[in-house]
Amino acid sequence: MSLILTTKQDGYAIVQFNRPEVLNALNVKLMEELVETLEMLDKEDDVRCIVLTGNEKAFAAGADIKEMADASAIEMLTRDQFARWDRIRKIKKPIIAAVSGFALGGGCELAMTCDMVVASETAKFGQPEINIGVMPGAGGTQRLTRAVGKAKAMEMVLTGRTISADEALRWGLINKVVPAEYFLEEAKAWAKEIASKPPVAVKLAKESVLKAFDTTMEGGLEFERKNFYILFASEDQKEGMKAFSEKRKPEWKGR
Amino acid sequence: MPTFQTLLYTLTDGVLTITMNRPDVFNAFNEQMKKDMNDALKEAEKDPGVRCVVIRGAGDKAFCSGQDLKEHAGSKRSLKESLEKSYNPMVRRMRSMEKPIIGMINGVAAGAGLSVALACDLRAMSTSAKLIEVFIRIGLVPDSGSHWFLPRLVGMARAFEYAATGRDITAEEAEKVGLVNKIAPPDQLEKVTLELAGSLAKAPTRSIGLIKRTLNKALTSDLDTILDYETYIQQVASESEDHKEGLAAFLEKRKPQFRGR
Numbered sequence: 001m002s003l004i005l006t007t008k009q010d011g012y013a014i015v016q017f018n019r020p021e022v023l024n025a026l027n028v029k030l031m032e033e034l035v036e037t038l039e040m041l042d043k044e045d046d047v048r049c050i051v052l053t054g055n056e057k058a059f060a061a062g063a064d065i066k067e068m069a070d071a072s073a074i075e076m077l078t079r080d081q082f083a084r085w086d087r088i089r090k091i092k093k094p095i096i097a098a099v100s101g102f103a104l105g106g107g108c109e110l111a112m113t114c115d116m117v118v119a120s121e122t123a124k125f126g127q128p129e130i131n132i133g134v135m136p137g138a139g140g141t142q143r144l145t146r147a148v149g150k151a152k153a154m155e156m157v158l159t160g161r162t163i164s165a166d167e168a169l170r171w172g173l174i175n176k177v178v179p180a181e182y183f184l185e186e187a188k189a190w191a192k193e194i195a196s197k198p199p200v201a202v203k204l205a206k207e208s209v210l211k212a213f214d215t216t217m218e219g220g221l222e223f224e225r226k227n228f229y230i231l232f233a234s235e236d237q238k239e240g241m242k243a244f245s246e247k248r249k250p251e252w253k254g255r
Numbered sequence: 256m257p258t259f260q261t262l263l264y265t266l267t268d269g270v271l272t273i274t275m276n277r278p279d280v281f282n283a284f285n286e287q288m289k290k291d292m293n294d295a296l297k298e299a300e301k302d303p304g305v306r307c308v309v310i311r312g313a314g315d316k317a318f319c320s321g322q323d324l325k326e327h328a329g330s331k332r333s334l335k336e337s338l339e340k341s342y343n344p345m346v347r348r349m350r351s352m353e354k355p356i357i358g359m360i361n362g363v364a365a366g367a368g369l370s371v372a373l374a375c376d377l378r379a380m381s382t383s384a385k386l387i388e389v390f391i392r393i394g395l396v397p398d399s400g401s402h403w404f405l406p407r408l409v410g411m412a413r414a415f416e417y418a419a420t421g422r423d424i425t426a427e428e429a430e431k432v433g434l435v436n437k438i439a440p441p442d443q444l445e446k447v448t449l450e451l452a453g454s455l456a457k458a459p460t461r462s463i464g465l466i467k468r469t470l471n472k473a474l475t476s477d478l479d480t481i482l483d484y485e486t487y488i489q490q491v492a493s494e495s496e497d498h499k500e501g502l503a504a505f506l507e508k509r510k511p512q513f514r515g516r
Contacts, residue, residue, distance in 0.1 A: 179468075179484070181491040 011195030060107030321366020353464025
C-alpha cells in the first residue's frame with residue numbers, strides 16, 4: 001500500500017500523503033517514498049511544478065512518535081532519518097505545500113521545506129516537540145527563525161503553541177490563506193501558473209532565492225548574476241525577450 | 256439525543272432548541288451550565304441533522320441573567336480564567352458554527368446572558384423582556400464579546416451609554432436601535448421564533464454557513480479583501496447540491512427541496 005499518491009496534470013504533479021488514519025504522521029517509510037517520488041518527478045519533462053499535500057483534516061501531524069520513542073541516541077545518529085530531508089532541498093523544481101488542518105512538528109517543518117505555502121483557513125501550524133521532551137529536528141529552529149524572526153520562533157518552539165493560518169500569513173510563514181473548501185484548487189492554480197513559465201529560468205531563480213540564506217550578500221549577488229548570465233544560453237531567454245520587443249506572447253520551448 | 260443537567264436539548268425537523276434551564280435563578284450560568292452549554296454547542300455543530308439553532312431561557316422571566324454570583328461568593332476566583340475557560344469558547348463557537356443561531360429572548364438577558372444573546376446571528380425578543388449590560392452595576396465591565404458586538408450593532412455612543420450606565424433596555428428600544436431583529440408579545444414569541452427557525456432549517460444550510468463566515472470576515476476586512484474572498488466562497492456555494500437543486504427547481508417552476516448541503 002503506497003504511502004504517497006501521485007497524479008499529474010497541466011504540467012504539474014500533486015503528491016499526496018496517504019496515512020489518513022494517523023493524520024499523515026511522517027514515518028520513515030513515508031519519507032523514503034516521498035523523497036524518491038520527488039526525485040523521480042524532478043527528472044520528468046512533463047512536470048514543471050510540484051504540489052505537496054495531505055488531506056482536509058491534516059497536512060501532517062508530525063513525525064511517527066511510536067517509531068522513534070525507544071531509540072537510543074546512537075541509534076538515532078546512525079538512522080539519521082532527518083538527513084533524508086536534505087534530498088528535498090536538492091529538488092530543482094518548485095514545490096508548493098497545500099496545507100489544510102494540522103501541520104505540526106515534522107509537518108510544519110515539511111511545509112517550511114517547500115518553496116511556497118498555500119493554506120486553508122483551518123490550517124494550524126506549530127512546533128510542539130517541546131511537549132514530548134524534545135525539540136524540532138528537521139529545520140523547525142532554522143527555517144522558522146529565518147521566516148518569522150527570533151521572538152516568534154522562540155514563542156512557537158518554547159511554548160509549543162499552535163498558530164492559525166491568519167497568524168502564519170501575518171508572520172510571513174505562508175503565502176496565502178483561502179477558504180477550507182478551496183485550498184487544493186488554489187495550490188493547483190498556483191502550480192499551473194508556475195508550470196506555464198520558462199522552466200530553466202524557474203529552476204535558476206529558485207536556486208538563487210534559496211542561496212540568499214546561505215551566503216553573504218556579495219556571494220549571493222555573484223551567484224545570482226552568474227545564474228542570470230547563464231540563462232542567455234537558453235532558447236527561452238531569446239524567445240522571451242524577442243516576444244517582449246515584438247509585443248506578443250512568448251512561446252516557451254522549455255530549454 | 257444528548258442530555259444535559261442544566262439545559263434542555265430538543266431537535267425537531269432540523270430546529271434544535273437549547274433551553275437554559277435554571278429558572279429559579281433566572282437561568283444564571285453556574286459551572287455546570289457553562290460546561291453544558293459548551294458541550295451542547297459542540298454537539299449542535301457536529302450533528303448534520305441540526306440546521307438551525309434556537310437558544311432560549313426556561314420559564315418566562317429570564318433568558319439568562321449572566322454569571323451566577325452566589326456560586327463563588329466568598330471564594331477568590333480568577334475571572335480571567337473563567338472567561339478563557341468557559342465564556343470565550345462558547346462565544347467563539349457560536350460565531351464560527353456554520354449554522355444560523357437565533358436568540359429567543361423570552362425574559363431578561365443580562366451580563367454574560369446578554370453577550371450570549373448578542374453572539375447569536377438573529378434575535379427575537381419578548382416585549383416583556385429587558386436587555387441589561389449589567390456588569391457596571393457591580394463594578395465590572397462587559398465581557399464575552401459584548402465590547403465587540405455592541406458598537407457594531409448600535410454605534411459607539413449607544414454602546415458606551417449601555418455599558419457605562421448599565422440601564423435597562425426595553426424591547427421597543429432594542430428593536431429601534433437594531434439590537435434585535437423582531438419583537439413580539441410574550442405569548443407570540445415562541446411562534447414567531449419557531450416560524451423563522453423552521454424556514455431557516457429548510458434553507459440551503461451550507462450556503463447560510465458561508466454567508467455567516469463571509470460576513471464575520473467582512474466586519475474586519477476591506478472591500479478588496481472581501482471581493483477576493485467572495486470569488487472563492489461563491490465558487491464553493493455553486494458546487495453545493497442545494498445550488499443544483501435551487502437552479503433546477505427554478506427552471507422547472509417548482510418549489511426547491513434543500514437538503515442543507
